[in-house]
Amino acid sequence: MALLVFDSGIGGLGVVAALNQLTPGLPLSYLADNGFFPYGEKPDEILLPHILNVLGTAIAREQPDAVVIACNTASTIALPALRAAFALPFIGCVPPIKPAAAASRSRTIGVLATAATVRRPYLNGLIAQFAPDCRVLSLGTPALAELAEQKFRGAEVDVSTAVAPLFKQPGGAEIDAIALGCTHYTFLLPELQALRPQISWHDPALPVARQTLKIIAPLSLSPAPRRAHFTGETLPPALLAPFALSS
Structure with missing residues (x-):
């Protein structure tokens, strides 16, 4: 037990x-x-x-x-x-929308997750509850989970291409906090923080x-x-x- x-x-x-x-x-x-x-x-x-x-x-x-x-x-x-x-x-x-919204000064936050998480109404409910005054930009991508699996097994990985579309959205340059909506991304935190050190990254683990x-x-x-x-x-x-x- x-x-x-x-x-x-x-x-x-x-x-x-x-x-x-x-x-x-x-x-x-x-x-x-x-x-x-x-x-x-x-x-x-x-x-x-x-x-x-x-x-x-x-x-x-x-x-x-x-x-x-x-x-x-x-x-x-x-x-x-x-x-x-x-x-x-x-x-x-769940994606850590609440701490990301609390940390944001620009009131523009990002969500990195899988396509399934991004398309679910549950995410919109979290945004409405915990970030009603924020502009929330989301990116659903299969690439980051794959990269996390590779890194876990010892490979060197580059996350820049996978996350670039998030910042290319209108308002993307104003993102100052990002909620990681997949537990795989925990293992990519060093790469993500090195890529955008000015951003507050929020891990669900x-x-x-x-x-x-x-x-x-x-x-x-x-x-x-x-x-x-x-x-x-x-x-x-x-x-x-x-x-x-x-x-």
Whole structure:
């Protein structure tokens, strides 16, 4: 009995790292649906039943006390259906619009996310709630998640081409804060900050970890092996070791 952290690939490992920082040794397992990666370009009618099936199998196997959907695309598409299907706490992941808006002085903020997250009405709801006085420019791109996966495996990456269209939009030069709407982008923060050091970049990993600890506080998590599971390629132990996970 422990926490299950789910993502389409390596993105949710950023949330695992944040959980490790806040509560070292927290019993958890990690599930990466990398056999179906990337999620962001697939239609909702394919993704929703697939996510329900993959997580249903994992929940039956792991018997978790709570589940973190450490994937913005999966959160915006599947959270209501997951909560209806399983009597478990589910913690979702949303673009950090609120802190980006709070940090902005120009009142023009950006959102970098997958195409699926950008097109969902949920994003507009967050903007209306937390950034009603801001001009919000969004870019949905498959490239950044792919680059994050490559960097995680040791490749050098260049993010400039992938993010350039965001700043080419009308008003793009005034962006002074950007919400990262995909947990994969956590692993690209050094490159993004180097590209535009004057911009305040907002990563979802730590807020998701804090919310997770708040939700599970009343639960009694039993000690359990910290393992990672993959629907596709299994990552080498050396890549999992920094997250205190084994395959």
